[in-house]
Amino acid sequence: MKITTKQLTQTALLLAICIVSQFFKNTSIFITGPIINAALILEVLSVGLAGGIILCVITPITSFFITGSPIMAAIPAILPAVMIGNIILVLCIWFFCKHFKFNFKLYAGMAAGAIFKALFMGIVIAEILLPIFGGHFPPKQLVLIKFTFSFAQLITACIGSIYASILWIPLKKVLKEDTVKV
Numbered sequence: 718m719k720i721t722t723k724q725l726t727q728t729a730l731l732l733a734i735c736i737v738s739q740f741f742k743n744t745s746i747f748i749t750g751p752i753i754n755a756a757l758i759l760e761v762l763s764v765g766l767a768g769g770i771i772l773c774v775i776t777p778i779t780s781f782f783i784t785g786s787p788i789m790a791a792i793p794a795i796l797p798a799v800m801i802g803n804i805i806l807v808l809c810i811w812f813f814c815k816h817f818k819f820n821f822k823l824y825a826g827m828a829a830g831a832i833f834k835a836l837f838m839g840i841v842i843a844e845i846l847l848p849i850f851g852g853h854f855p856p857k858q859l860v861l862i863k864f865t866f867s868f869a870q871l872i873t874a875c876i877g878s879i880y881a882s883i884l885w886i887p888l889k890k891v892l893k894e895d896t897v898k899v
Contacts, residue, residue, distance in 0.1 A: 724764045727892075728772065731756040735776045739783045746869055747876070749780075754806065754877025755884065758827065761807040762814070762885060763892050769811065773803035788862055792850045795842055795866070802838040806830035806874055824882070831874035839867030 738752040753776055761769030777799040781789050789795050813826025843863040851859055 720767075724768060727763050728760060728768050731760050732772060732775060732779075735772070736779050736783065739776075739780045742780060742784045746865060746873060750869070750873025751876035751880055753780075754803075754874045755880035756877075757803055757807050758810055758878060758881035759884060759888065761811050762823075762881070763888065766807065766811045769807035770804055773807055774800050776803065791853070792846055794846050794850070798838060798841045798846065799866075801841075802834045802870065805837055806834045809833055823885075824878075827874075827878035827882070831871055831878060834874050835867060835871035838870050839863075842866040 735753050735756050738749045738756075742749040757769060757772055757776070760772045777796055780786070781796060807830070809830030810823065810826035813822045813829065817825070819825075843866050847854075847859060847863060847866075851862065854862065
């Protein structure tokens with residue numbers, strides 16, 4: 718796959734948006750999460766699957782360095798689980814857009830991606846990694862962490878999907894020669 722200057726620029730711009738939003742992560746995941754998810758969705762729609770996966774891998778790393786998450790510092794295995802959860806989101810959207818012909822395939826891909834991302838992260842992080850490695854967290858904090866890496870992921874992916882849907886309407890007209898056919 719040949720990456721064009723335009724695609725590289727789009728990826729860099731969306732990564733910059735993600736990095737800026739990550740400075741607000743300690744305020745609320747409901748600010749940062751939807752912005753990151755919207756950027757991931759817009760990346761896969763405008764650049765393609767490879768660009769989407771690249772952003773899925775880079776954003777949790779930049780988030781860790783920017784916010785210094787004590788949870789990820791205590792349980793480093795959460796970082797690849799977040800990456801995979803993000804990849805599941807973009808894979809679902811890409812798959813639905815590439816392989817289905819019905820009118821609302823983008824929205825179906827967003828819904829499936831949000832659900833599967835939340836399920837994956839809820840099972841792997843909240844039900845496997847935290848019970849094994851999270852014994853040193855107080856019980857009340859553990860409940861909040863489990864919520865953050867399960868149900869909150871569904872909420873932020875859905876909000877991010879709404880943002881991406883709104884932004885995609887004008888963007889697909891501007892980027893029409895390089896876009897996924899939605």
